[in-house]
Amino acid sequence: MQTVESYLKPEVIQTVSRLDLRARFIVEGFLAGLHTSPFHGFSVEFSEHRRYSHGDDPKDIDWLVYAKTDRYYVKKYQAETNITGYLLLDLSASMGYTYRQQLTKFDYAVCLAAALSYLMVGQQDPVGAVAFDTEIRASLPAKSKRTQIGNLLGLLSKLQPTGTTDIAANLKRVASMVKHRSLMMIFSDLLAESDGVIEGLRRLRHAGHDVILFHVLDEAEVKFPFDGTVDLEDPETGERLVIDADGMRPDYVETIEALRDDYRRECLSIGADYVALDTSMRFDRALIEYLDRREARF
Numbered sequence: 001m002q003t004v005e006s007y008l009k010p011e012v013i014q015t016v017s018r019l020d021l022r023a024r025f026i027v028e029g030f031l032a033g034l035h036t037s038p039f040h041g042f043s044v045e046f047s048e049h050r051r052y053s054h055g056d057d058p059k060d061i062d063w064l065v066y067a068k069t070d071r072y073y074v075k076k077y078q079a080e081t082n083i084t085g086y087l088l089l090d091l092s093a094s095m096g097y098t099y100r101q102q103l104t105k106f107d108y109a110v111c112l113a114a115a116l117s118y119l120m121v122g123q124q125d126p127v128g129a130v131a132f133d134t135e136i137r138a139s140l141p142a143k144s145k146r147t148q149i150g151n152l153l154g155l156l157s158k159l160q161p162t163g164t165t166d167i168a169a170n171l172k173r174v175a176s177m178v179k180h181r182s183l184m185m186i187f188s189d190l191l192a193e194s195d196g197v198i199e200g201l202r203r204l205r206h207a208g209h210d211v212i213l214f215h216v217l218d219e220a221e222v223k224f225p226f227d228g229t230v231d232l233e234d235p236e237t238g239e240r241l242v243i244d245a246d247g248m249r250p251d252y253v254e255t256i257e258a259l260r261d262d263y264r265r266e267c268l269s270i271g272a273d274y275v276a277l278d279t280s281m282r283f284d285r286a287l288i289e290y291l292d293r294r295e296a297r298f
Helices: 004-008 019-036 063-069 105-122 147-158 167-177 194-206 219-223 245-270 284-296
Strands: 049-051 073-075 085-090 127-132 136-143 183-188 210-217 229-233 240-244 273-278
Touching (some): 004 019, 019 105, 019 147, 019 284, 085 105, 085 167, 105 127, 105 147, 105 183, 105 210, 105 284, 127 147, 136 147, 136 167, 167 183, 167 194, 194 210, 194 245, 210 219, 210 245, 210 284, 219 245, 240 245, 273 284
Parallel strands (some): 085 127, 183 210, 210 273
Antiparallel strands (some): 049 073
């Protein structure tokens, strides 16, 4: 019998076919695990409070929450509690890759996006979505009504990763489209020219948006578990390359680590959050990053 928290594992969630159930199970597993996280005691109240800070009126301290957490929190006013979020999904063909995991990179990203939408609407936060390749292919305005979950899941379930992509251009389009300050949650394998991507992120930050960049790679793209002679094919261009995997592994792993470090450093420099993920990782890491960013805004 599966425990609630086991649904945070990709190998367990892939046994659930319906996206709505995947999203609900991931969030329920996440909330069940909060008691062992830095958000201990906040599984219900975390969306309605913020940490007490110097200058707050002590009369606003919620002593019931203090009794549960042994920390001082104050009740937030409604105007403080809402954060508008957008889920930005890369539809490039490379996102459809998997080597030995049951979920492709795109499946993994969609599960995360669905869970985040479930979590945000549950907190009455407006959330929308934008899906893109070389152009914006689908979008949904941000709303906080319960019916928005169904709208988002309907959109996400229809998306397919095909063709090439232009991440930089689409980040700039989104920066121009969305006028209200929002939290932009980007899901991509970032198999594109990094300078352009960073410039797109800068444009989002310049427009006043908060940014979380979820860098989703397949487990094999991180660990390179291949042996002997391997015939590799680029899913977007069809270009093929025959390599000696054993001889190439050290340089490859070093290159991937350097790429992640570059994105982490650049995101830090512009005030964006960078989250390195692979398809073997539990989903709660990404949800904690969202929760951290949400709490940091208030």
